[in-house]
Amino acid sequence: MREPHVCRYDQTDHPRFFAAAAILAAACGLALAGVLVGDLLLQLAGKVALANHFAGLAMLTLVALAQLVVTVAMFHVLRPGLPHVLATQRSADKAARSATGMVTVPSR
Numbered sequence: 869m870r871e872p873h874v875c876r877y878d879q880t881d882h883p884r885f886f887a888a889a890a891i892l893a894a895a896c897g898l899a900l901a902g903v904l905v906g907d908l909l910l911q912l913a914g915k916v917a918l919a920n921h922f923a924g925l926a927m928l929t930l931v932a933l934a935q936l937v938v939t940v941a942m943f944h945v946l947r948p949g950l951p952h953v954l955a956t957q958r959s960a961d962k963a964a965r966s967a968t969g970m971v972t973v974p975s976r
Contacts, residue, residue: 887949888953892949895942901938906938909931913931
């Protein structure tokens with residue numbers, strides 16, 4: 869009787885992949901939270917604007933502030949993963965150059 873195929877992957881196999889996946893998951897969660905908060909604030913601003921136009925306009929600044937906070941937080945979350953992206957890109961470029969026999973001339 870054959871044993872079922874078991875896929876065994878852990879962080880020791882692919883540390884860069886799992887680090888990038890964790891950062892990407894955090895960024896996606898943050899983006900989703902930002903969209904939800906922005907949507908709720910926009911709906912609230914619309915309801916407040918029915919009662920008082922100036923208060924509705926003031927609420928729109930909170931929508932813009934929420935988008936700004938999410939954008940800055942995304943940069944903070946994604947920043948640790950940027951060296952991994954650069955290292956992967958360089959290794960892929962090096963492999964492509966060695967496979968094709970291309971010679972690169974350094975720029976000035």
